[in-house]
Amino acid sequence: MKKVAIIAQTKEGQLSETSIQLLSFISSFSPESILLLAVGEVKFSAVPSSKSVEVITLSEGLWADSPSIEPLSKILDGFTVFGIKSIQVDNLLSLLAASSSQEMISGVQQLTYTAGKFTISKSIFSGKASLTVTSESASYFSLNRNFDFSGNAAYGDQSISSVSALSVASGSNASILALKPITGSIPLPDAALVVGAGRGLKDPSNWTIVEDLAKALGAATACSKPVSDLNWRPHHEHVGQTGVKISPNLYIACGISGAIQHLAGVNGSRIIVVINTDAEAPFFKHADYGIIGDVNDILPRLTKKLQSH
Amino acid sequence: MKILVCISCVPDTTSKIAIDPSTSQISSQGLTFIVGPYDDYALSRAIELKESNGAEVIVLHVGGSESEALIRKCLALGADSAVRVDGNPTTSAQIANAIVSYVKQNPMDLILMGKESIDYNSGIVHGLVAGALGYTHFNPVMHLDVAGDGLKLEVEMDGGKMEVSCPLPAVLGCQEPIAEWKIPSMRGIMTARTKEILVLPLESTGQFQIVKAEIAETARKNKMIKAEDAEQLIDLLRTETNVL
Numbered sequence: 262m263k264k265v266a267i268i269a270q271t272k273e274g275q276l277s278e279t280s281i282q283l284l285s286f287i288s289s290f291s292p293e294s295i296l297l298l299a300v301g302e303v304k305f306s307a308v309p310s311s312k313s314v315e316v317i318t319l320s321e322g323l324w325a326d327s328p329s330i331e332p333l334s335k336i337l338d339g340f341t342v343f344g345i346k347s348i349q350v351d352n353l354l355s356l357l358a359a360s361s362s363q364e365m366i367s368g369v370q371q372l373t374y375t376a377g378k379f380t381i382s383k384s385i386f387s388g389k390a391s392l393t394v395t396s397e398s399a400s401y402f403s404l405n406r407n408f409d410f411s412g413n414a415a416y417g418d419q420s421i422s423s424v425s426a427l428s429v430a431s432g433s434n435a436s437i438l439a440l441k442p443i444t445g446s447i448p449l450p451d452a453a454l455v456v457g458a459g460r461g462l463k464d465p466s467n468w469t470i471v472e473d474l475a476k477a478l479g480a481a482t483a484c485s486k487p488v489s490d491l492n493w494r495p496h497h498e499h500v501g502q503t504g505v506k507i508s509p510n511l512y513i514a515c516g517i518s519g520a521i522q523h524l525a526g527v528n529g530s531r532i533i534v535v536i537n538t539d540a541e542a543p544f545f546k547h548a549d550y551g552i553i554g555d556v557n558d559i560l561p562r563l564t565k566k567l568q569s570h
Numbered sequence: 571m572k573i574l575v576c577i578s579c580v581p582d583t584t585s586k587i588a589i590d591p592s593t594s595q596i597s598s599q600g601l602t603f604i605v606g607p608y609d610d611y612a613l614s615r616a617i618e619l620k621e622s623n624g625a626e627v628i629v630l631h632v633g634g635s636e637s638e639a640l641i642r643k644c645l646a647l648g649a650d651s652a653v654r655v656d657g658n659p660t661t662s663a664q665i666a667n668a669i670v671s672y673v674k675q676n677p678m679d680l681i682l683m684g685k686e687s688i689d690y691n692s693g694i695v696h697g698l699v700a701g702a703l704g705y706t707h708f709n710p711v712m713h714l715d716v717a718g719d720g721l722k723l724e725v726e727m728d729g730g731k732m733e734v735s736c737p738l739p740a741v742l743g744c745q746e747p748i749a750e751w752k753i754p755s756m757r758g759i760m761t762a763r764t765k766e767i768l769v770l771p772l773e774s775t776g777q778f779q780i781v782k783a784e785i786a787e788t789a790r791k792n793k794m795i796k797a798e799d800a801e802q803l804i805d806l807l808r809t810e811t812n813v814l
Contacts, residue, residue: 323734325706325707325708325734325736326700326704326705326706326707327701327704330701347728348709348710348726348727348728349727349728351693351694351697352697352707352709354694354697355694355696355697355698355700355701356697356700356701356707357701358694358697358698358701359666359697359698359699359700359701359702360701360702360704362702364661364663364778365662365663365694365698366692366778367662367692367693367694368691368692368693380781381778383690383692384691384786385596385689385690385691385783386581386587386596386688386689386690386691387688387691388786388788389587389785389786390587390589390596390783390784390785390786391783391784391786392690392780392782392783392784393780393781393782393783393784394778394779394780394781395778395779395781396778396779398778399778433706434706434737435706435708435734435735435736435737436734436735437732437733437734438722438732438733438734438735439732439733440730440732441730441731441732441733442729442730443729443730448728448729450728454813454814478814496712496746496747497726497731502583502607502688503607503608503745503746510813511807511811511813511814521583521584522583522584525583525688528786528788531811531813532807532811532813533790534803534807545792545794546790546792547790548790548791548792549790549791549792549793549811550791550793550794550795550803550806550807551792551793551794551795552794552795552796552797552800552803553794553797554797554800555797558797558800559797559800562800562801563800563801563803563804566801566804567804
């Protein structure tokens with residue numbers, strides 16, 4: 262493989278776990294060179310990789326138009342670029358791909374590279390089906406968050422050859438008026454454990470039992486569309502076809518019947534638990550574990566059990 | 571203001587997806603098609619802007635003649651005219667290129683579409699269009715208001731939201747709650763019959779080859795736990811599946 266660039270996220274100056282996995286995965290293709298485009302602070306001096314890595318840090322700001330992406334676009338000429346799917350990564354990669362007339366494939370679930378050819382399996386219809394495509398020329402890829410890196414080889418630490426910073430050079434024509442980060446809770450798309458609740462909770466004041474369970478688990482909270490439409494819960498918690506799509510290790514659905522639009526947002530979960538009073542709720546067919554019962558009774562008991570040991 | 575709204579025509583969200591064994595592709599047999607739900611939000615907001623600020627709204631779809639009934643529905647909702655780029659695109663790049671060639675001939679102030687199509691879920695057509703045209707790009711946009719010569723937007727980002735001032739021309743991927751879905755009025759349906767749908771040819775581009783589609787089956791355990799033994803769940807999650 263030719264030169265490869267990876268969009269990497271850092272957390273408190275260290276590479277995120279998924280970024281390390283992506284780097285190891287890409288190392289296995291023995292690229293000519295590796296460039297890490299780091300989003301966030303860089304405090305590390307070595308990374309597990311097949312060869313020495315160059316690092317460029319990307320400044321905060323809007324990468325939303327030609328003036329802002331042009332310097333980065335120039336650097337990436339001739340590179341194959343990989344990132345893990347997120348709003349920011351897909352937006353940036355699609356702008357870069359089109360501005361340099363390169364092809365991009367997003368939502369990559371599996372990827373192999375042999376004899377100059379990529380074979381890619383991409384998840385479609387919100388995970389209900391997959392599509393296999395081959396390409397010799399696509400050079401921008403965004404991998405799904407639940408991409409399976411378990412076959413990765415282990416690489417020893419390689420020191421970083423150089424670190425430089427790239428700012429939004431001449432700047433974007435757009436400007437930020439206000440930032441409203443979600444504070445005090447675990448961001449839903451990244452959460453490994455999620456507790457979701459629906460209209461079965463009957464009233465927004467009953468959400469304390471959901472929050473208590475989420476807290477005991479260290480989980481993020483989610484909700485169904487009717488609940489966010491009723492303004493019982495904020496819009497960013499809405500999981501489903503038209504909301505956030507999640508792929509946690511564990512999803513506990515409380516008082517959610519399991520309409521197909523909701524399932525479309527949670528299909529990617531590794532283990533699904535369904536708790537509902539209605540034995541006929543369609544969600545039970547898609548559950549690993551089901552409990553027919555009242556959430557007001559069950560959830561506090563689960564919380565208590567978790568707190569006890 | 572000239573607004574182009576790009577729509578996808580996709581199987582209804584409740585559709586059961588099947589594979590046609592002769593082609594190894596998704597079978598369109600027995601599927602009901604709808605305008606992509608996110609695209610519907612984009613169109614609704616464009617029509618609201620037309621009503622409040624005055625705008626010309628053009629709907630564009632890349633696809634076959636079977637989509638004309640859905641395009642008429644968009645005209646009935648209040649779009650002024652429509653363009654159908656005739657063909658059967660298989661990649662985001664083909665769709666983006668079709669939009670870009672049209673806009674190069676017919677410059678727009680604002681291009682709106684859904685944040686993603688609910689069939690192939692790529693979610694990159696808006697970014698590809700913006701990148702190729704050099705327009706400003708935001709996605710997914712939750713609120714859109716005209717402010718001076720530009721727009722004021724509320725945009726979702728990883729881990730929060732931001733308010734931005736966005737100059738025109740711009741390409742925006744839209745999602746709820748940018749507008750309420752609309753229902754065509756009888757008058758809208760009548761006038762839509764005489765509105766123009768311009769048909770243009772699709773230039774063939776795109777380099778990747780589609781090999782096959784497959785249905786993804788996630789095997790679930792379907793294990794039921796009695797309500798009185800609910801606490802067992804925690805043990806099973808710890809020992810049987812190791813998720814805790």
